[in-house]
Amino acid sequence: MSVVICSACRLPWDGVTAPHCPPCLAARWLVAPGLVVEKHNPDAYPALSDHYRSVMTRDFLENRRVYLEYAAANGTWYYQTYYETYSHYTFHPLGRSPGAGVPAGELEPDHPLDGLLIADAVDAPHAFAVDPLLFLDRIEKGDFVRLAPCAERSCDNLRLTSGARCALHLR
Numbered sequence: 001m002s003v004v005i006c007s008a009c010r011l012p013w014d015g016v017t018a019p020h021c022p023p024c025l026a027a028r029w030l031v032a033p034g035l036v037v038e039k040h041n042p043d044a045y046p047a048l049s050d051h052y053r054s055v056m057t058r059d060f061l062e063n064r065r066v067y068l069e070y071a072a073a074n075g076t077w078y079y080q081t082y083y084e085t086y087s088h089y090t091f092h093p094l095g096r097s098p099g100a101g102v103p104a105g106e107l108e109p110d111h112p113l114d115g116l117l118i119a120d121a122v123d124a125p126h127a128f129a130v131d132p133l134l135f136l137d138r139i140e141k142g143d144f145v146r147l148a149p150c151a152e153r154s155c156d157n158l159r160l161t162s163g164a165r166c167a168l169h170l171r
């Protein structure tokens with residue numbers, strides 16, 4: 001544990017587990033205009049789709065602040081190698097399934113999706129629900145890699161997504 005004090009909200013957080021202040025991150029996600037795009041909205045269809053799609057639950061949409069605050073405080077950061085962006089993953093936020101999968105050609109979801117992924121979590125946050133086992137597969141394949149520590153000697157904090165140093169050593 002290495003405590004970092006947020007320069008914006010003044011709250012402390014553990015720099016070893018998160019590069020950015022969790023409450024400020026959740027606040028940023030909450031107001032992101034593209035957080036839940038139409039194709040992941042369960043009310044946007046009911047039209048048959050030729051493709052499998054994942055939708056968020058209505059519970060997630062109605063209680064998104066609570067989900068996002070929990071996720072920001074408990075999830076894990078990854079670098080997404082293909083898109084060269086930073087993503088944030090939380091397993092079973094609040095002990096609930098944040099989404100569900102709708103098979104191709106069906107109107108309704110038929111299985112829960114227990115992982116919450118915030119893709120491009122810094123610049124253009126976009127939430128969707130994923131299957132935790134498939135997500136683990138993608139980690140094993142190297143599609144998602146954990147963040148590196150701070151370049152400062154003997155600092156275990158995660159480096160900021162914008163550079164080689166942590167929030168503490170950037171100042």
Ligand SMILES: [Zn+2]
Pocket residue numbers: 006007008009010011021022023024025
């Ligand atoms: Zn903050």
Ligand SMILES: [Zn+2]
Pocket residue numbers: 150151152155156157165166167168169
């Ligand atoms: Zn550092």
